Amino acid sequence: MELLPQSREALDEYVTPTLDDVEALLRVIEGWAVRTVPECVAVxxxxxEDDLTFTLVDDVSAAQHLASPARTEQSEPFDLHALDEDGWADMARERAFTGIASSVSIPVVEHGRAVLNIxxxxxxxxAFHDRIDDLVDALGAWQAGxxxxxxxxxxxxxRAEAAPERLREQRMVDVAVGLVAARTGVTTEDALAMxxxxxxxxxxxETQVAVVAQSLLA
Incomplete structure (x- = not known):
């Protein structure tokens, strides 16, 4: 699989004291996923904590250029009963992103707190039928979730496409917080609250306030 260009850009800018190599983590998860579910086309x-998403896809150009959702005006409407789970699943697939027929979302929990979502x-x-247990075991994730x-x-x-912009905005806020803290003699926590x-x-x-603060204090 390939990294989205935006994920590559975000990875190049992302710095955290708690996670040294996000790309290595992505590749490990990709390896486990593809071995367990050969039909897997994206991760x-x-x-x-940072609300940042990084994505690997089987075909970058297809992911960026195919229309989504894939539903067309010719699609027949569904007659669904409120408790018809199979019908709801069929409708979800009808509205799915082109090339994706199933998905699974698995949280990873550390010390009772969800830290990642895969x-x-x-x-x-x-593709994921009867394979969830194997995925959970391989990924160290939380099956109940x-x-x-x-x-x-x-x-x-x-969300992955928006990650670079989110990082740029966060950096602007961080700079402004540092300037406010230095100018007023308060902690960075208090400066952020201000x-x-x-x-x-x-x-x-907050980003707009950060821009104003930087222009006034820099």
Missing amino acids: SVTLL DLYASTPH AVTNADLGFDTLR LREAAQRAGIS
Whole structure:
């Protein structure tokens, strides 16, 4: 699989004291997933604390250019009963991202806290059937939290595409926090609280406040 260009860009910029090599983690997860589910065509890993998603796909160009959702105007409407699980699953697949027929989302829990979310996508409808236990064992994940076919629309792709911009915005906020802390003699935690309060009062984003703070204090 290949990294999305945006994931490569985000990985090049991402620095964390708690996770040395995100790409190595992605590759390990990819290896386990593909060995367990050969039909797997995409892997997304979300770092929950930072709300950042990184994605590997079987075909980068297809992922970036195919229309999503794949449903067309000619698709027949579904007549669904509220408790018809099979019908809901069929409707979800009808609205799925092109090339994805099934998905599973598995949280990874450390010390009672979810730290990662792993989303796997496959090209066949039943690729993950009877394989969840093997995936959970291989990935060290939390079986009780596994959810199937919740992201047939490949929403993690859009989050991965937005990751570089999220990192740039966070860096602007971090710089502004440092400037406020240095200028006012408070801790960075207090400076961040001040920035957030200013954003809330002004009805604008933290990033916008950070831009103003940098222009005034730099």
